[in-house]
Amino acid sequence: MFFDSHAHYDDKAFDADREQLLGSFPEKGIGYVVNAGASFASSERSLELADKYPFLYAAVGIHPEHAQTLDEKGLEWLRSRLSDPKVAAVGEIGLDYYWDEPDPLIQIEAFRLQLDLAKEAGKPVIIHSRDAARDTLETMRTEYGKDRPAVIHCFSYSKETAREFLDLGYLIGIGGVVTFKNARKVKEAVEYIPLDRLLLETDCPYLAPDPFRGRRNSSLNLPLVAARIAALKGLTEEEVEEATFRNAKRFYGID
Numbered sequence: 689m690f691f692d693s694h695a696h697y698d699d700k701a702f703d704a705d706r707e708q709l710l711g712s713f714p715e716k717g718i719g720y721v722v723n724a725g726a727s728f729a730s731s732e733r734s735l736e737l738a739d740k741y742p743f744l745y746a747a748v749g750i751h752p753e754h755a756q757t758l759d760e761k762g763l764e765w766l767r768s769r770l771s772d773p774k775v776a777a778v779g780e781i782g783l784d785y786y787w788d789e790p791d792p793l794i795q796i797e798a799f800r801l802q803l804d805l806a807k808e809a810g811k812p813v814i815i816h817s818r819d820a821a822r823d824t825l826e827t828m829r830t831e832y833g834k835d836r837p838a839v840i841h842c843f844s845y846s847k848e849t850a851r852e853f854l855d856l857g858y859l860i861g862i863g864g865v866v867t868f869k870n871a872r873k874v875k876e877a878v879e880y881i882p883l884d885r886l887l888l889e890t891d892c893p894y895l896a897p898d899p900f901r902g903r904r905n906s907s908l909n910l911p912l913v914a915a916r917i918a919a920l921k922g923l924t925e926e927e928v929e930e931a932t933f934r935n936a937k938r939f940y941g942i943d
């Protein structure tokens with residue numbers, strides 16, 4: 689069975705067939721899904737999906753692109769949701785310097801506040817980090833700490849940077865990008881990262897693996913990602929499937 693550690697089934701890309709698609713997962717070998725929030729609205733929708741589907745858990749959090757929306761009241765709202773047993777994590781939170789906005793100082797502040805929240809609630813964190821490796825490492829080192837549960841989702845950095853995150857005790861999330869022809873850096877990182885530190889993810893509807901690149905992604909494509917990782921690491925697909933399933937269950941505290 690597969691565990692999709694990061695998906696966005698609240699996205700409008702699934703409006704036409706969400707029920708049918710999610711309803712098919714148990715019989716298609718998708719054991720669990722964690723649906724990540726990115727704003728207050730999508731965190732709320734994540735919770736609604738978690739209420740409806742036993743195999744789906746929610747993460748609640750404010751993505752760096754919405755960092756400026758996190759005020760005192762919003763923080764209280766997030767805190768109040770963390771006692772829900774179907775809330776598996778705080779996320780996705782982090783830093784994204786690809787665009788000029790919001791200002792990095794605003795992003796770092798929202799990131800710190802949410803790391804504190806997760807620490808206080810004893811929940812794992814799902815980290816979004818793009819073009820911001822240094823500040824992500826620095827903020828997590830000082831604000832969150834070593835050997836606490838964190839996954840660097842959709843990992844896009846080098847093998848050397850992977851080592852720095854692994855040294856802090858964190859996990860690495862790998863999705864469709866590892867199947868892309870031009871993804872040399874991510875492939876090198878995957879070869880290097882120990883199997884017990886890897887999570888499978890889709891980030892759907894985005895980042896469909898080859899040969900479906902550019903189309904709508906879903907958890908049903910996870911076997912393609914597992915196959916690619918298995919080939920890179922000289923393992924069987926089943927070994928990758930089973931290990932990442934176990935890793936994700938342990939990480940999110942799901943029995």
Ligand SMILES: [Zn+2]
Nearest residue numbers: 694724780891
């Ligand atoms: Zn995401």
